[in-house]
Amino acid sequence: MENCIFCKIANKELPSSILYEDEDVIAFLDIKPVNEGHTLVIPKKHFVTLDDCDEEVAKHLIVVLKRLNISVCKAVNCEGIFNAVMNGESAGQEVFHLHFHIIPRFKDDGFGFRFPKSYEIKRERKMLDEIAARIRKEI
Numbered sequence: 123m124e125n126c127i128f129c130k131i132a133n134k135e136l137p138s139s140i141l142y143e144d145e146d147v148i149a150f151l152d153i154k155p156v157n158e159g160h161t162l163v164i165p166k167k168h169f170v171t172l173d174d175c176d177e178e179v180a181k182h183l184i185v186v187l188k189r190l191n192i193s194v195c196k197a198v199n200c201e202g203i204f205n206a207v208m209n210g211e212s213a214g215q216e217v218f219h220l221h222f223h224i225i226p227r228f229k230d231d232g233f234g235f236r237f238p239k240s241y242e243i244k245r246e247r248k249m250l251d252e253i254a255a256r257i258r259k260e261i
């Protein structure tokens with residue numbers, strides 16, 4: 123996709139610090155790491171979100187992600203790994219080429235979620251069951 127920075131990185135038209143590459147997937151260091159070793163794993167083919175992504179590519183991405191979690195953690199000696207994928211602008215996506223984050227975590231590293239007030243309320247089973255039923259209809 124023209125003007126997509128991650129397509130350009132995948133095609134080696136822009137520099138990046140690559141740590142893994144195969145036919146369909148490439149992984150490189152995030153230019154603004156939360157912590158040392160912060161990695162992005164992307165399909166070489168341009169998909170905007172996981173919804174758009176070919177299922178075979180998605181499966182392979184998860185396998186690579188699982189393996190790289192272990193390698194990154196060993197390399198930077200972290201205490202845990204946070205994986206994230208932002209799907210859409212409202213979810214915080216800034217680069218519109220599908221990517222999974224591998225973020226090494228350390229106790230008290232200052233990274234975290236900001237939860238809304240609604241998060242503090244445990245919902246009634248009836249309400250949760252209604253929402254689950256609504257979602258099941260869409261599967």
Ligand code: 5GP
Binds near residue numbers: 154
């Ligand atoms: P998201 O879309 O998941 O919110 O975040 C995009 C991520 O891509 C950010 O963590 C940002 O630092 C990273 N990023 C943006 N531009 C570049 C770039 O040109 N090179 C690299 N390596 N990472 C980038």
Ligand code: ZN
Binds near residue numbers: 126167169219
């Ligand atoms: Zn792209």
